[in-house]
Amino acid sequence: MMSRRVASCALLLCGVLLAGAGCERESRPFQQLPAASARTERPLLSQNTPGGRVGESPIDTGASPFQENAWGISEGKRLFEQYNCVGCHAHGGGGMGPALIDDRWIYGNRAANLFDTIVQGRPNGMPAFRNKIPDSQIWQLVAYIQSMGGHAPLAALPGRSDHMRVGTPENARPATPAVQTGHP
Amino acid sequence: MTRRTGRPAGAWVATTVLSLALAGCRGNQVIFNPQGPAARDIAQLGWFLFAVCGVVYAMVLVALAWALLRRRREDDQGAGATRAITRTVALATAVTAALLVVLAATSVTAGRGLTSPSGPGAITVDVIGHQWWWDFQYRDVTPSDVVSSPNELHIPVGVPVVLRAQSRDVIHSFWVPNLHGKRDLIPGVVTSLWIQADRPGVYRGQCAEFCGYQHAHMAMQVVAEPMDAFLAWIQRQRQPAGDPPDQEALRGREVFLQSPCVSCHTVRGTIAGSRVGPDLTHVGSRLTLAAGTLPNTRGHLAGWVADSQSVKPGNRMPPNVLTAGDLQAVLGYLRSLR
Ligand SMILES: [Cu+2]
Numbered sequence: 001m002m003s004r005r006v007a008s009c010a011l012l013l014c015g016v017l018l019a020g021a022g023c024e025r026e027s028r029p030f031q032q033l034p035a036a037s038a039r040t041e042r043p044l045l046s047q048n049t050p051g052g053r054v055g056e057s058p059i060d061t062g063a064s065p066f067q068e069n070a071w072g073i074s075e076g077k078r079l080f081e082q083y084n085c086v087g088c089h090a091h092g093g094g095g096m097g098p099a100l101i102d103d104r105w106i107y108g109n110r111a112a113n114l115f116d117t118i119v120q121g122r123p124n125g126m127p128a129f130r131n132k133i134p135d136s137q138i139w140q141l142v143a144y145i146q147s148m149g150g151h152a153p154l155a156a157l158p159g160r161s162d163h164m165r166v167g168t169p170e171n172a173r174p175a176t177p178a179v180q181t182g183h184p
Numbered sequence: 185m186t187r188r189t190g191r192p193a194g195a196w197v198a199t200t201v202l203s204l205a206l207a208g209c210r211g212n213q214v215i216f217n218p219q220g221p222a223a224r225d226i227a228q229l230g231w232f233l234f235a236v237c238g239v240v241y242a243m244v245l246v247a248l249a250w251a252l253l254r255r256r257r258e259d260d261q262g263a264g265a266t267r268a269i270t271r272t273v274a275l276a277t278a279v280t281a282a283l284l285v286v287l288a289a290t291s292v293t294a295g296r297g298l299t300s301p302s303g304p305g306a307i308t309v310d311v312i313g314h315q316w317w318w319d320f321q322y323r324d325v326t327p328s329d330v331v332s333s334p335n336e337l338h339i340p341v342g343v344p345v346v347l348r349a350q351s352r353d354v355i356h357s358f359w360v361p362n363l364h365g366k367r368d369l370i371p372g373v374v375t376s377l378w379i380q381a382d383r384p385g386v387y388r389g390q391c392a393e394f395c396g397y398q399h400a401h402m403a404m405q406v407v408a409e410p411m412d413a414f415l416a417w418i419q420r421q422r423q424p425a426g427d428p429p430d431q432e433a434l435r436g437r438e439v440f441l442q443s444p445c446v447s448c449h450t451v452r453g454t455i456a457g458s459r460v461g462p463d464l465t466h467v468g469s470r471l472t473l474a475a476g477t478l479p480n481t482r483g484h485l486a487g488w489v490a491d492s493q494s495v496k497p498g499n500r501m502p503p504n505v506l507t508a509g510d511l512q513a514v515l516g517y518l519r520s521l522r
Contacts, residue, residue: 030493030503082460083447132447134502162353162371 028071064111066143070156076144077158079137083129091163092148097126098184101148101167103176106184109151114142124184150175213388215361219408220380222298222364229294236283298365301378305346309337313349313356313369313391316398316499317462317475322418331421332450334462335475337389337406340414344378354396360389360406368393381408388476397498403476424453425465429520436517439510444502451521461501468522474499486515 066072080086085097092101107113107122118138121128129138147157150173157171210217218224259265312319320337324330339345349358351369359366360379367377381387391402409417428434440446441455448460456464467473470480477496478484490511492501506514 028498030497129447131442132444134444134505137502164372 026070029065064115064139064142064146066140067111067146068153068156069143070158072140073143073147073152073156074158075137076140076142076147078162079133079141080144081163083133083141085141086163088125091161091165091167093167100145101173103149103178105178105180106182108180109146109149109178111139111142111146114145115139118142149173149178151178212386213361213390217362219362219385219387220364220382222379223362225294225297226365229291232290233287236287240283301344301346301380303344305378306340306343308346308348309339311337311347311349311358311369313351313353313358313395314500315353315396316391316402316496318358318391318402318404319462320404322421329422331418332463333421333466334470335404335472336470337404338414338417339379339381339406339408340411341381341384341408343411344380346378347376349375349377355393356391356395356402357393358389359392360387360404362387363406366392379406381406384409384413386471390476398496401475401477401496401499403472405471405476407471420469421466425451425521426453428517430516432513432516433520434517436513436515436520439506439514440517443506443510443514445514448501464518464521466521468519482515482519485518486511489514489518 064072066076080089080091088095088097089100093099094101098104098106105113107117115138117126118133118141119128119130121130133141143152144158146152147170150157150170154171157169159169159171161169215223215227215230218227308323310319310321310323312321318335318337320333320335322331322333347358347367349367349369350373351371353371355371356369357366358369358377363379363381364377367375369375385408387406387408389404389406391399393399395402428437437454440451446456446458448458450457450459450463450465452463452465468480472478473480473484473488474492474496478488488495489506490504492499493503504511
């Protein structure tokens with residue numbers, strides 16, 4: 001009799017813990033994120049900046065805080081379209097800019113590489129977005145770009161799109177290990 | 185509890201209920217205060233349905249009360265009584281059927297009247313739903329004369345205005361109760377409706393289809409004004425932003441153009457031309473900020489730019505990156521955009 005009660009209590013506890021763990025992927029830190037970080041300070045590799053001019057801005061971290069966060073990844077997906085990354089990279093398949101959905105990376109696909117690519121620009125045509133996109137949103141874009149090739153927990157990958165989709169949704173793509181090539 | 189001596193509690197209750205009911209018939213976001221032909225048709229239909237159903241309901245209750253209170257009689261099982269019951273039931277069924285046909289006919293007629301405007305449309309406005317704000321774009325043959333008036337729809341009184349509604353993300357619904365019923369904004373589809381206001385005034389509308397976190401803060405103001413006032417307004421809106429009037433505003437413009445603001449907002453006459461957020465060319469001239477969330481004063485504007493995520497959590501404007509000094513300058517600049 002006793003053991004039964006203990007067992008059911010344990011089961012309940014496990015359920016609660018599991019449910020609690022599930023909340024992580026959905027957390028929405030609207031305010032807590034640092035507005036800017038020291039990565040933004042590094043030299044630009046492109047003279048080409050959206051909106052015309054380049055100013056300065058102010059701190060530093062490693063992985064994207066949104067790497068396993070469903071909300072952050074879907075925000076990144078929305079921003080990828082709204083900041084017109086799609087204009088050059090299409091929805092990941094590439095166009096005037098390289099494909100981001102594949103396993104080949106010129107400048108690497110670790111969070112720090114991607115962050116630098118967006119902030120500093122890259123010499124062969126990738127604009128520098130320093131001061132034009134707040135860091136919190138750059139981290140969302142980074143998390144989304146990593147998720148494009150299936151490199152994020154399945155439960156956090158987006159399944160819907162605001163645009164008409166032709167390919168496989170992110171949460172159904174096979175993940176292949178990334179290769180850094182150093183050339184296009 | 186001490187009861188007031190002058191009036192009995194019943195009178196207080198009656199006064200309260202009555203004044204609440206009357207308040208429901210004024211107001212600028214109320215279906216019972218129609219200010220245009222479409223809203224009037226809808227309100228009339230509503231009152232008609234209410235009256236018919238009210239009378240039927242009262243009659244059913246009277247019949248029920250009569251049946252409960254009536255004593256049994258000797259001849260209740262007789263042939264005469266059966267015939268009388270059959271006749272009554274047949275009559276009631278016939279009347280019910282006839283009433284339903286009348287109700288269906290009146291609502292179909294009213295519905296048909298709503299789809300076609302009461303005359304040729306004076307102007308056409310594109311209504312674009314975003315999470316969580318409205319964009320109203322006034323069409324014009326000259327592309328540079330197309331103006332955007334976020335969250336504030338200006339219309340001339342007495343003429344039909346055609347609205348073509350679309351959504352950039354999820355389903356929203358356009359609803360200004362004093363002027364018309366609801367119309368959904370569906371991604372990938374253009375739906376249309378027309379509205380007309382008979383009297384000048386400011387009517388409040390609200391998104392009527394749950395669209396996410398800040399659905400409740402997705403309101404709009406419809407400003408109805410006489411034709412000449414409307415034309416003067418649109419003429420002003422067509423002007424690009426002028427030069428900043430003072431040193432502070434000038435510095436504010438520099439900061440604005442070098443910060444993330446420029447990636448999302450348009451200020452016509454500057455390099456800022458993005459359409460992710462509302463057009464700010466004439467932001468100082470609007471009644472409200474952030475889709476009816478705040479009145480448009482310098483203090484509220486400061487609160488919004490400094491910390492929009494506490495005012496409207498989850499809204500699509502990111503946390504502030506400006507220093508205090510830069511922020512003041514940007515506020516000065518935004519306030520000068522009239
Ligand atoms: Cu809504």
